Amino acid sequence: MTLAKSDQSGTEPGDLDNPRARLSFGQAARFSRYLQVLTQAQKTGRETLSSQELSDYTRVNSTQIRRDLSGFGKFGKRGVGYNVDALAKQVREILQTGGQQNIALFGAGHLGKAIGSSDLFADHGFNVVAVFDADPKKMGTKVGGLSVRPVADAEAVLAEHEVVVAVLAVPGEAAGELADRLVASGVKIIFNYSESLLDVPAEVTVYTSNPAVDLLHALYFYLS
Amino acid sequence: MTLAKSDQSGTEPGDLDNPRARLSFGQAARFSRYLQVLTQAQKTGRETLSSQELSDYTRVNSTQIRRDLSGFGKFGKRGVGYNVDALAKQVREILQTGGQQNIALFGAGHLGKAIGSSDLFADHGFNVVAVFDADPKKMGTKVGGLSVRPVADAEAVLAEHEVVVAVLAVPGEAAGELADRLVASGVKIIFNYSESLLDVPAEVTVYTSNPAVDLLHALYFYLS
DNA sequence: TAGATTGTTAATCGATTAACAATC
DNA sequence: TAGATTGTTAATCGATTAACAATC
Secondary structure, three states: OHHHOOOOOOOOOOOOOOOOOOOOHHHHHHHHHHHHHHHHHHHOOOOEEOHHHHHHHHOOOHHHHHHHHHOOOOOEEOOOEEEHHHHHHHHHHHHOOOOOEEEEEEOOOHHHHHHHOOOOOHHHOEEEEEEEEOOHHHOOOEEOOEEEEEHHHHHHHHHHOOOOEEEEOOOHHHHHHHHHHHHHOOOOEEEEOOOOOOOOOOOOEEEEOOHHHHHHHHHHHHHO | OHHHOOOOOOOOOOOOOOOOOOOOHHHHHHHHHHHHHHHHHHHOOOOEEOHHHHHHHHOOOHHHHHHHHHOOOOOEEOOOEEEHHHHHHHHHHHOOOOOOEEEEEEOOOHHHHHHHOOOOOHHHOEEEEEEEEOOHHHOOOEEOOEEEEEHHHHHHHHHHOOOOEEEEOOOHHHHHHHHHHHHHOOOOEEEEOOOOOOOOOOOOEEEEOOHHHHHHHHHHHHHO
16 A cells, blocks of 8 residues: 555656656556556457547546556557557556566465466566475476475575565465465565455555455446 | 446435445445455454454555445444444445345366355355356366356356356457357356457446456556 | 544545547 | 547546544
8 A cells, every 4th residue: 555655746647758757556557457458459460449449448438548648658549549569568668567577376276277377477477486385295296387396495486586476376274374474585466366364564565356356346236 | 337327416425314325336346345354354253343454454545444434324433443243244235235146157177166166256145056168078077066067058047047247267269259148148247267358238347357467566566 | 541443524636527629 | 531539628526645533
């Protein structure tokens, strides 16, 4: 939450004279979604997308999209839309996604295997460097090309690869203690796929994924 | 998006005289998250939670939380916090989560198995009624107590169980065509775990889950 | 009592929306 | 040209934040 501080300038959030202006929390969330849609559109060979199409896929208002983008330049062509390749490149620059990031995956169950063998992270330049599990029987089995390792190795691996991002696909009972170890090892971003509520220091960001929460949200509007 | 219309009254969103006042899009999202944390806190035997603790777990501002809740009544005790059981009950009423909802799961791969065998949905009263897959070799195998069925059966099963919610844990290539069939069968809410962008009519809500998007977002603040 | 936390107000900031000239 | 869509402004709405009296 302390990360959510917006830029101090009361004027243009992304002034052309200052293209490194810090994005607000909401803006960064939106730009991330734009990039996801653009990346996927590139795969299907789309050459242009209008702000309205981007809006349909991201559920962000189309005026908002044009405003977000126009803060960094004039990337669109009136009457046509935005060039997908060019805009994807621009958004990557805005989000500063240049550097390689290493990720550690904890849990080699169904969910761990699903995440480890998907291209979700690789598509955006993230590199899963290790898969850990507590079950001795799983040691050495392969998940997405990596051999499963004992959780005891975690500290050494995290340090060696300078891992800042950890994905927790473990049972709820194991998550709390594991999170404490990760925080002690310098992990700053935790994706929590367990049910457990994690207590971490303010400088660590926890993303808890829970489809049931989104379903409650969606159903509320469907039912009323 | 069309679902996001807020209530028309410019005054109290949740007037005590009108406890059924429609929640705004953002409010419904927040109440869903409160309920998730409260449900989990119940499991660990917590008796009370303060708005600050709820804020730490939901990343929603604590004043915002108190304000959301106070729109529906005075549920807290000053100097103590909120009773977990009582507040969970209240929030369930506010979100109108009484009715049973049936869900169909498509895809019996790693991700499908992870979702089908978890308690994520069951915890909130949702009922997975069928698991479908395209692979003939998987027919009859079990996922979370259900036998995997051919996708050809989908229309009949969706109609029989009045399914409004579908979860797509299938490869991207299969998702688009499947979504069209689901929409034709009356499905209104689709959880899309594939990479594919889905084109659906305005009355259908698509939730696309993508950890990489959240990671881009989180990293932006970590790196800058 | 003293400390903690709610319930509530007011000020500020960011998001949404409508509208439209500019222009591809 | 005519149609479509951007870039931009202004108005409104919702979220965030600080502050604090009320009260458990």
